[in-house]
Amino acid sequence: MSDYRSMWQDLGMDLENHDLLCQVLPTAVGDVFLSQKNRPKAMDFWDLVISEVHGIRPAELVKAQQEGRKVFGTFCVYVPDEVIIAANGIVTGLCGGSQFWVPDGEKVLPKSTCPLVKASVGARLGRTCPFFRIADMYVGETTCDAKKKAYEILGEDVPMYVMDVPQMKRPQDIVRWKDEIAAFAKRVEEFTGNTITPQKLAEAIKVINERRKALKRVFDCRKSECLPISGRDALLMMQISFFDDPVRCAKMCNRLADELEQRIKDGVSVAEAGAKRILVTGTPLAVPNWKLHQIIETSGAVVVCEEMCTGNRYFENLVDETQETLEGQFMALAERYMKTNCACFTPNKGRIDDIMRMVKEYHVDGVIDCNLKFCCLYDTEKYQVSRALKEAGVPVLSLETDYADTDAEQLRTRVGAFVEMISAK
Ligand code: BJ8
Numbered sequence: 001m002s003d004y005r006s007m008w009q010d011l012g013m014d015l016e017n018h019d020l021l022c023q024v025l026p027t028a029v030g031d032v033f034l035s036q037k038n039r040p041k042a043m044d045f046w047d048l049v050i051s052e053v054h055g056i057r058p059a060e061l062v063k064a065q066q067e068g069r070k071v072f073g074t075f076c077v078y079v080p081d082e083v084i085i086a087a088n089g090i091v092t093g094l095c096g097g098s099q100f101w102v103p104d105g106e107k108v109l110p111k112s113t114c115p116l117v118k119a120s121v122g123a124r125l126g127r128t129c130p131f132f133r134i135a136d137m138y139v140g141e142t143t144c145d146a147k148k149k150a151y152e153i154l155g156e157d158v159p160m161y162v163m164d165v166p167q168m169k170r171p172q173d174i175v176r177w178k179d180e181i182a183a184f185a186k187r188v189e190e191f192t193g194n195t196i197t198p199q200k201l202a203e204a205i206k207v208i209n210e211r212r213k214a215l216k217r218v219f220d221c222r223k224s225e226c227l228p229i230s231g232r233d234a235l236l237m238m239q240i241s242f243f244d245d246p247v248r249c250a251k252m253c254n255r256l257a258d259e260l261e262q263r264i265k266d267g268v269s270v271a272e273a274g275a276k277r278i279l280v281t282g283t284p285l286a287v288p289n290w291k292l293h294q295i296i297e298t299s300g301a302v303v304v305c306e307e308m309c310t311g312n313r314y315f316e317n318l319v320d321e322t323q324e325t326l327e328g329q330f331m332a333l334a335e336r337y338m339k340t341n342c343a344c345f346t347p348n349k350g351r352i353d354d355i356m357r358m359v360k361e362y363h364v365d366g367v368i369d370c371n372l373k374f375c376c377l378y379d380t381e382k383y384q385v386s387r388a389l390k391e392a393g394v395p396v397l398s399l400e401t402d403y404a405d406t407d408a409e410q411l412r413t414r415v416g417a418f419v420e421m422i423s424a425k
Helices: 005-010 017-034 042-053 055-065 081-086 100-104 115-125 128-136 143-156 171-192 198-221 231-241 248-268 291-297 325-339 347-362 376-391 408-423
Strands: 069-075 090-093 137-141 160-163 276-282 300-308 366-372 395-399
Touching: 005 017, 005 055, 017 042, 017 100, 017 231, 042 055, 042 231, 042 248, 055 069, 055 090, 055 128, 055 171, 069 128, 081 090, 081 171, 081 198, 090 128, 100 115, 100 143, 115 143, 137 143, 137 171, 143 160, 160 171, 171 325, 198 248, 231 248, 231 300, 276 291, 276 347, 276 376, 276 408, 291 300, 291 366, 291 395, 291 408, 300 347, 325 366, 325 395, 366 376, 366 408, 376 395, 395 408
Parallel strands: 069 090, 069 137, 137 160, 276 300, 276 366, 366 395
Antiparallel strands: none
């Protein structure tokens, strides 16, 4: 492993505490990923990235900053990466997925806040995440109350821009979102000192569409009855895509998809014969939150798709590439991003439709709807999700969890019973 200590020191990180975080990661990676048999060779890229997750990419970002580029840290898939890239900026995801950061978040947030928000704030305040230290500007959004209030705290010592996401999807809301994207583009231009031209935005739209297509190719392989990749590996690929350079991400995902397509032709599967196919839906699984996938895939089942932001929502629906004016491009962006079905919208029937469609496409035997504790939006929506699935005769298990390991055995018991139940059908 390379030595990144001087970089972390320059970033003002709490090295002593950060060492504690670094100590647990290799064991987790070994247990969850490296212990699997028959993995695709192309996963070597993501194994390397995750083994040095606080080193390799942060070092690239610091170098880019030294060359004059700005880094924007984002928390939600509604923030249009294309606008930032068109101004020669760099996007990095910031959502926290580790229990390690939660206690620092609880120093300033109510305990009854969702762990994703507590971990994100804790990662910043505890100075134990290089991405939070590197980002020149944070970009938030008005999706849920927990995030909205947390952004006020995060914005105390870092430039913070909050995008006002509509709560409905009427035609006037889409036009309002287009105006919001245009206002964001203005701020990004000011902050980077670079002008966003129609040509640069067209190029950026293409780059992000190519990433979407590559991610989709990998997901399409998961539809096969011969399953060429585990849910854990697909999740890792997806989580890292929020941090990686989008061009390299597309290249690596296409390389993985090439191998997976070949595996399908050769009949190479990672699943035991008869393993039940699970769709996971719910709140996002930010890195390094692998708890649920690990439990499912060591309980006689396999995860074949995720209906969530760290899943289909990140790559489905391309942005129209034919627009030639900024106005037309902002509208094309607005239309694409408003197709994303987060529980922060009302009504949000599109999410139910997505789940039902994916159940068919991925040949799903059962659905696990798993939400983070204190996420009122997804917790409430589980009623409609489970009703629709039950009406369609699809077995569904609703779970609630957080980032701590304390409920792992309880989850294992419930997941095990669910898998047994669908196996007996
Ligand atoms: S588009 S899911 S990334 S908002 S889990 S912080 S909603 S209390 S993360 Fe999300 Fe954008 Fe929606 Fe996706 Fe709040 Fe719920 Fe916590 Fe959440």
